[in-house]
Amino acid sequence: VYKDVGGSSPDLIHSSLWDFFEKCFQEARGAVVVFVLDEFHRLSDERKQQAIQFFKREPNVKPILLSNRSDSTDEELLSSTYPGAFSKVRHFLMCGLLPSDLIATMQAKGKLSHDVQSES
Numbered sequence: 001v002y003k004d005v006g007g008s009s010p011d012l013i014h015s016s017l018w019d020f021f022e023k024c025f026q027e028a029r030g031a032v033v034v035f036v037l038d039e040f041h042r043l044s045d046e047r048k049q050q051a052i053q054f055f056k057r058e059p060n061v062k063p064i065l066l067s068n069r070s071d072s073t074d075e076e077l078l079s080s081t082y083p084g085a086f087s088k089v090r091h092f093l094m095c096g097l098l099p100s101d102l103i104a105t106m107q108a109k110g111k112l113s114h115d116v117q118s119e120s
Helices: 017-026 045-057 072-081 099-108
Strands: 002-006 033-038 061-065
Touching (some): 045 061
């Protein structure tokens, strides 16, 4: 299952982050979810921490965090959450693709199966 959410989405901004994510993933019913969180930079540091903790707790959720800038607090957060696994060189990608184009490119390169469904 593929889910794309913008960091400036009113549903995301005006609700509890945890409740919002749980609602998004109820529909997946145990399937692997590729979750694209666009405009990650627009979230407050507190909400970024909540999002990362939620993703870490859910093994079937594969997050892709899109941002038009990188700041040191994001790097620190990801490094401390995934010690030894996070690498700025491996995990930060400067990309000008829309989320749907990113998914299509990943599918074409064999990084995602072709049965991923868009739920935009």
